[in-house]
Amino acid sequence: MGLMDFIKKQFIDIIQWTEDDNGVLAFRYPMQDFEIQYGGSLTVRESQMAVFVNEGKVADVFGPGMYKLTTQTLPVLTYLKNWDKLFESPFKSDVYFFSTRQQVDQRWGTTQPVTIRDKDFGAVRLRAFGNYSYRVVDPKKFHTEISGTRERYTVTELDGQLRGLMLQHISDAVAQSGIPFLDLAANQVEFAKALHEATAPSFDALGLKLEMVTLQNVSLPEELQKILDQKIGMGMIGQNMGQFMQYQTAQAIPKLAEGVGSGGGGGVAGDAMGLGAGLALGQTMAQQLQQSLAGANQTAQPAAPVQPQPVSASADEVLLLLEKLGDLKAKGILTDEEFAAKKAELLKKLS
Secondary structure: OOHHHHHHOEEEEEEOOOOOOOOEEEEEOOOOOEEEEEEEEEEEOOOEEEEEEEOOEEEEEEOOEEEEOOOOOOHHHHHHHOOOOOOOOOEOOEEEEEEOOOEEEEEEEOOOOEEEEEOOOEEEEEEEEEEEEEEEOOHHHHHHHHHOOOOEEEHHHHHHHHHHHHHHOHHHHHHHHOOOHHHHHHOHHHHHHHHHHHHHHHHHOOOEEEEEEEEEEEEOOHHHHHHHHHHHHHHHHOOOHHHHHHHHHHHHHHHHHHHHHOOOOOOHHHHHHHHHHHHHHHHHHHHHHHHHHHHHHHHHOOOOOOOOOOOOOOHHHHHHHHHHHHHHHHOOOOOHHHHHHHHHHHHHOOO
């Protein structure tokens, strides 16, 4: 090496990284035309780790602290370079810093519905979104698998890969949680915990630790939302068939009024539907009035209780109820046994 080359060569006494920019996961310390002074200082701050790399091979890894760079503190690099115990010359090595701070408020979500298998409904389509956070815990693995020799590697560059890992394990999380699909919205914490457990090993393989997963929303498909609304309605009115007919009639009246007000209704068919709804409402009100009168008579004459009269039903009414029950059975709201019991009850009214 000539005298001028020696003069131009510069030596580094202090190696450190101050993390001037946010969102940087890995940073390569600039070493072009530089050599590290033997006995120089390496400063690794809290929430950082440093790695020395010799000719593409990861050597020594340093956690937070201040180190004097000698053969004692660089045992792996000493071995790779075959230094003897008396070595005290400047040397070359690549130095990489890694941020181990939590990278918070990372977003995940389904751009398209994800198909999962549910024990109640079979294959269903799910939309969900939430947040997660992670940190670098194994810089050697992260350097080998992800960042490599780049000058810097950022959170933004890794975002798509990690979001894909989250979405990839949604089906596994639903299966592990054991939560029925219709109950996912009410058990967001349990589902987020299951998603964390299912996804964490994939993060670990990249030298990362998945710290936390949150679930903000689960969207049900429109067809399942309708079934859920019907179940809620049935739960509010109970299993009494009379109450169910009152509920159905009340639901139909606004639609009937809307059709009449707009001049619609489909002519004769619409009039027939309106007449049927009116008759059903009238019968329901008559039954309620009869029950109220019977209750009043029973209160006034406790010694001679009035026997309730069986309410008869026409064949058309029974047929209409059977059709509605058939629809509920087809949608899974009524079981075969419940449908058979209600069917037998209605057929008795014809006798």
